[in-house]
Every structure is written in C-alpha cells, then in structure tokens.
Amino acid sequence: MSLEQNQDKVETSQRSGNLFVVSAPSGAGKSSLIKALLAEHSSAEAPLQVAVSHTTRNPRPGEENGQHYHFVSHETFVDMIAANGFYEHAKVFDNYYGTSRQAIENTLEQGIDVFLDIDWQGARQVKEQYPAAHTVFILPPSIAELERRLQGRGQDSAEVIAKRMSEAKSEMSHVHEFDYVLINDDFSRTLTDFYSIVLDKRLTQTAQSTTYANLIAELLV
C-alpha cells in the first residue's frame, strides 16, 4: 500500500468524517455535482457518501426508492418528526423533505465524508446543531440558464418549473449564510473547485490528527 493510500486509510480510520451541506435553487446543478464528485473521487481509502433524504414528493421517472430518496407518505413523515427521527426537515415546494439521524450519524463516526443535498432551511438547522458542518451554495450563471436547465432536465412539468423558478430568488437570497459559494457555469471547473473544498477540509483535519503527528514524529526520529 502506498504511503498516500496508507495515509488515506489512517485518516479515515482515525478521524470523524466531514459533513458537507450543499444547497442551491432547483436546477442549479447540486445533484449532478455531488453525483460526479462521488463517481470520480470516492474510494475505499477515502469514501464519500450522499445522505439519502426522506420526502413526501412523488418519485420522478427513473428515481428509485432508497437510492434517490426514501419516498414516504405524509403520515409516515409526520410520525418521524414526532419520534425526533430527523436531523433536519423542511417543507419545500409544497412537499416535506428531511435528513434522518440514522442517515448521517453512524457514517460520520466511520470517518466517511457525508454530503447533504438540502435546502437553505435544512442548512440552517444543520449548522445550528453541528457548527463544524461545511456549507456550500451553488449558484447558476444566470436566471435564464437556470430555467434552461430545469426545462432541459425534462423531469418536471411546466407548472412545477414555474413554481421552482418563482422561488429561486428567495432560495438564492440566503447565499450569504453559507461558507462557500460556487457559480456552476462550466461544470468540470465547478467540480474541480468543489473537490478542492473537500480536499482542503480532509487535509486540514488530518494535519490536526494525532495519528498524523505520530507519523511525523516517526519520520523525525
């Protein structure tokens, strides 16, 4: 195993994972960026995972229960709220969405970096409970491009697109509450910038870990 792989292995086993919260107006590209980041940069030595949310929204064509979302009834969602089952939850575009406690707590303890694709209300709730969370807001290059992407995605009706566009500016008005802002114009460049944030947090935490200090002490004997 190379030193780098060994370092990654040591890092993951010795550190709590980082929690990344990613928000954006619908259509800005947050799901695509998280999907591409995990596809290109998650490894056994340094795993990245997205937390699967619960929602009362109906599945879109191609969405699998348990993979894209846990699709539940309104009654089930309300029961989960009553049982304190959510780390955060919010009503977004007339549906309920939430991140279950189970979806993140065990994973972070295993040293896995976890990504939440949630709205600004959820980001605020996470930051209040877990100030160490790193929050990232994705902006579209323009309102016109945002609408083009929603239409191009072909997953929502004209009525749903109109509703999401009407709320886009309200969502974006919370951009200053976030630690990082990325303008998702060129996808590959945005993905590189996104990954540099992830790497910076991983290396910062590693440099502060006792294990890393032990490694350095061994080298300097």
Ligand SMILES: Nc1nc2c(ncn2[C@@H]2O[C@H](COP(=O)(O)OP(=O)(O)O)[C@@H](O)[C@H]2O)c(=O)[nH]1
């Ligand atoms: N607070 C919160 N928001 C969520 C959660 N899951 C998704 N959302 C947000 O709900 C909004 C609608 O998500 P979705 O229906 O998948 O539409 P999309 O953003 O166009 O892909 C988006 O802003 C998501 O970030 C969650 O678990 N908690």
Ligand SMILES: Nc1ncnc2c1ncn2[C@@H]1O[C@H](COP(=O)(O)OP(=O)(O)O)[C@@H](O)[C@H]1O
């Ligand atoms: N930088 C980009 N340039 C052009 N199209 C993009 C870019 N990023 C995402 N898209 C496309 O825009 C649409 C919305 O992206 P998506 O990830 O579903 O957004 P969100 O999850 O924020 O709602 C998708 O069809 C996606 O392929």
